[in-house]
Amino acid sequence: MKRGTKIILGTIAVVVAAALILGALFFFWRRNAESDASSIQILREQPESVTLLTDIQYQETEGDHCYLDVAFRDDGAAKPLLVLVHGGSWTSGAKEEMNALLYTFSSLGYTVASVDYDLLDFTTALQGDCVSIADEEACVAAAVDYLAQHAGEYQIDTGRVVLLGHSAGGQLVGRLAERIADHPEDYAFQLDGVVLLAAPSDFRYYLYNNIQIDDFGFSLVQVSFIFDGVYGSDVIPEINKVDILHNVTENLPPVLILQGSDDTVVPVSLSQNLYDALEAIGVTAELTVIPGAGHIIIENETVFSEINRFLEQYILDSGGE
Secondary structure (H helix, E strand, O other): HHHHHHHHHHHHHHHHHHHHHHHHHHHHHHHHHHHHHOOOOOOOOOOOEEEEEOOOOOOOOOOOOOOOEEEEOOOOOEEEEEEOOOOOOOOOOHHHHHHHHHHHHHHHHOOOEEEOOOOOHHHHOOOOOOOHHHHHHHHHHHHHHHHOOOOHHHHHHEEEEEEEEEOOHHHHHHHHHHHHHOOOHHHOOOEEEEEEEOOOOOOOHHHHHHHHOOOOOOOOOOHHHHHOOOOOOOHHHHHHHOOOOHOOOOOOOOOOEEEOOOOOOOOOHHHHHHHHHHHHHOOOOOEEEOOOOOOOOOOHHHHHHHHHHHHHOOHHOOOOO
């Protein structure tokens, strides 16, 4: 081979190798470092430009926790709907924990609702009166249906709806999104995106490793009734009904998964496994691991900028299509 040809081929090889390395570095950075989206101002008080309606009862239940807050700019225009669901191990938490997200994204032109739901209470559950995780998911579904039915009042574009949940709220949102994706005809709105913040997406991890979930003082085998309210049944079938990873579907809209690298409640491996499963069936999915962050990430700056980027890319640019 001539010297000139060798030089040319060598140069091409170097360029290709450099491109591959840069591409890999970008992919790693995109999923494991700070957000590539421009930063936004996080608001922790109601902005003057936003109308805030609080403690709206979306359905009546014995638990009497089914209330939501909704915020929007009152300009008459139909807006994408962002529904926020708080965490708290299915036993605690409140919609007000999501206020920074509520204020920030309503100021950016979304109608944003923060939802309370009936909570699991072990004191009554062990006496045979159990609010289950399935019941909590049904509450969230009822809240979104209520918002869709009042779309005109709250200036909602029902063709652009996004569900966002943190921790246990992420599990509720993720499983509900799967149900909506597989049976869209049952809902009066179109689900366009899902955002999961530190969501426990695989209950088997906690079961097989005999790990307690926050305040649970029992193993999952002992409290299988928390999944659907049925006592004395095999825990695996009950888990299957509410587990995100077990029910992944190719019909899901784009999914954003956000996870702290130092989360000891929901290990990074759970979010990685969910991301891999979604990608394997062709769902548009993104995973961003935030260096140094723990489990509670609802006010992390990277979380806000990543959500903003995701919404701009998949919701605002969709034009309601």
